[in-house]
Amino acid sequence: MWKTALKPRWIAGFIFAIVVSGVFVLLSQWQFGRSTSPETPVNPDTENVRPLTGILQPGEFFHGSDADQMVSATGTYDPAKQVLVPGRLHDGKTGFWVVSAFAVDGAPALTGRAASPQTWIPVARGWVADAADAPAPPSGRVELTGRLLPSEAPVSGKAAGPGEATAVSVAELINYWEISSYPGFVSATAEVAGGADVSAAAAPGKLLPLDIGPQPPAQRINWLNLFYSLEWVVFAGFAFFIWWRLVKDDYHRDLEEAHDEADPSATPHQHQQKVQP
Known part of the structure; x- marks a missing residue:
């Protein structure tokens, strides 16, 4: 599977996932900073x-x-x-x-x-x-x-x-x-x-x-902003999950193509059974 992940398009996809997740982490930090504010301003x-x-x-x-x-x-x-x-x-x-x-x-x-x-x-x-x-x-x-x-x-x-x-x-x-x-x-x-x-x-x-x-002054917590900050962290992880899922699907397609070339007489149903992940 690493051979598939090292394809140029998936290397580019991984870099894109890093950029997207970095933006999501920055948004999480911004929301976290807004989750606390003074109860009353300094008089x-x-x-x-x-x-x-x-x-x-x-x-x-x-x-x-x-x-x-x-x-x-x-x-x-x-x-x-x-x-x-x-x-x-x-x-x-x-x-x-x-x-x-x-x-x-x-x-x-x-x-x-x-x-x-x-x-x-x-x-x-x-x-x-x-x-x-x-x-x-x-x-x-x-x-x-x-x-x-x-x-x-x-x-x-x-x-x-x-x-x-x-x-x-x-x-x-x-x-x-x-x-x-x-x-x-x-x-x-x-x-x-x-x-x-x-x-x-x-x-x-x-x-x-x-x-x-x-x-x-004492600080109060804005729970909605705190929830949003955690949500952006989840989105950052989801960007890598999508990349990994696409690489995995491409890997399975490569296996199927390789099997077709090795056994051209096999039916599509047989291919599916033999190349079951």
Whole structure:
């Protein structure tokens, strides 16, 4: 059968099948790319800086629509309320996030036995490779700008070391610092104190900025496009099947012709019986 397949017309047919199947595979990839799309587009309004006190309220749940919002707040840091969160990556290196408590001016005060006179919010100020390189937060009145993010879940089964937290978890930090807090945290992009930006992004030092952008939206699957992408793959395989079938039929015709030449007295019915595939 290989001798039949190596005929010039079937070699040309095989090349044609490759071209056709290649087109079908490209169509499959195109349909597959269209099978997933964002559920909602990235909201450009999150990049417009808004006051933290007008976005989020202490004592309430963190609303998903508030995530990634750029916010601003004025207040002060407490150098005694700072922790390191280990196991954080930056440019492929593992280090620590430096997280400090920030007392927000004008924030509503919570009530209750465990409530503190001021309301705070954790601020992830930057990343350091070595815990000893973590600087103290800026002193005095600070104008903070950053991205508002939901609280992380504490890492279960893992005990935090001295001066560390397992995650930027509000539930964990309020017990560690004994404060009232907003139900989220801020990734700082600017910290203006005394008219100068002293944040990790502006001041030289070993504290590096986090550069956390808006999170990509969730994806949804278009099942019809996904089905079409699989269908084109089947068509690509079918192109080779048709070529193989035509070669096989030609091979059988060659056998019949060869048998006729060898036994010209045989009837067509006998030919059919003797050359049965």
